[in-house]
Amino acid sequence: xxxxxxxxxxxxxxxxAPRPHPTTPPQRFDFGHAYDPGRxxxxxxxxxxxxRRVPGRTLAGLAFVALSAAAxxxxxxxxxxxxxxxxxxxxxxxxxxxxxxxxxxxxxDLFDALDLKSARSLASFEPDAIRRRFERLPWVQSVEISxxxxxxxxxxxxxxxxxxxWEQGDSAELVDATGRQLGPVKRDAVLDLPRxxxxxxxxxxxxxxxxxxxxxxxxxxxxxxxxxxxxRWTLELTGGGRIHLPSDGETSALARLAAEPQIADxxxxxxxxxxxxxxxxxxxxxxxxxxxxxx
Numbered sequence: 589x590x591x592x593x594x595x596x597x598x599x600x601x602x603x604x605a606p607r608p609h610p611t612t613p614p615q616r617f618d619f620g621h622a623y624d625p626g627r628x629x630x631x632x633x634x635x636x637x638x639x640r641r642v643p644g645r646t647l648a649g650l651a652f653v654a655l656s657a658a659a660x661x662x663x664x665x666x667x668x669x670x671x672x673x674x675x676x677x678x679x680x681x682x683x684x685x686x687x688x689x690x691x692x693x694x695x696x697d698l699f700d701a702l703d704l705k706s707a708r709s710l711a712s713f714e715p716d717a718i719r720r721r722f723e724r725l726p727w728v729q730s731v732e733i734s735x736x737x738x739x740x741x742x743x744x745x746x747x748x749x750x751x752x753x754w755e756q757g758d759s760a761e762l763v764d765a766t767g768r769q770l771g772p773v774k775r776d777a778v779l780d781l782p783r784x785x786x787x788x789x790x791x792x793x794x795x796x797x798x799x800x801x802x803x804x805x806x807x808x809x810x811x812x813x814x815x816x817x818x819x820r821w822t823l824e825l826t827g828g829g830r831i832h833l834p835s836d837g838e839t840s841a842l843a844r845l846a847a848e849p850q851i852a853d854x855x856x857x858x859x860x861x862x863x864x865x866x867x868x869x870x871x872x873x874x875x876x877x878x879x880x881x882x883x
Contacts, residue, residue: 683739767791786815827858
């Protein structure tokens with residue numbers, strides 16, 4: 589061993605690596621993605637993206653937008669018939685319609701308003717126009733129209749509620765709280781609805797019944813409310829009694845009646861006519877003494 593500090597003139601050379609056997613394939617080192625000796629600027633690799641699933645509603649919406657554009661072009665070139673054919677080919681034909689929520693409106697009237705002869709596909713279907721036609725039907729209050737892809741319509745009808753029986757001469761008709769005429773009914777039909785008569789009684793009935801809600805003793809005995817000269821009411825009670833109300837101040841007139849217990853008790857007595865048309869006094873007489881007051 590040479591001494592410390594002495595100069596070495598020998599060169600150390602690593603022994604040559606043994607050559608592999610000819611039958612052994614040469615070993616290759618995998619540098620991975622951090623370094624590739626075959627590239628000057630290695631390309632960055634990213635983790636594989638997860639596949640995104642597009643919601644079915646989105647696909648249907650995009651398809652409908654494309655359909656509308658194609659249908660508009662087809663309509664300009666060849667007309668509505670080919671537009672419906674194109675829509676049907678793409679899966680937007682109207683093949684099924686469901687109607688729910690109706691009781692008094694016939695299926696035939698609803699399908700007439702739907703008018704599928706003019707709208708054979710969703711491309712030519714106009715929901716606003718359909719909705720207006722539906723709401724012109726007597727019983728229909730509102731309608732909800734939903735498109736169910738492919739090729740279906742779901743229609744839910746909300747009908748009006750009968751509020752009173754409006755008698756006119758020998759006929760009678762159901763009306764709702766707004767006074768809208770819903771349809772005829774037998775005059776002698778037994779219905780748990782108030783009966784009104786006279787010009788404008790159908791429209792004014794709701795306000796009168798709201799007033800009578802504060803006076804259950806009178807309302808429970810009401811047989812019919814007659815509107816006279818389209819200005820005031822005469823209430824016909826069980827037992828032949830009547831109450832004549834003024835053209836203005838019906839609420840205050842009935843409040844005056846309720847404030848006098850002895851007079852209010854006459855409501856239950858048969859054949860009593862109570863006249864509240866005067867703002868300063870209450871007139872009472874027997875039904876046989878005088879006919880019911882006029883206008």
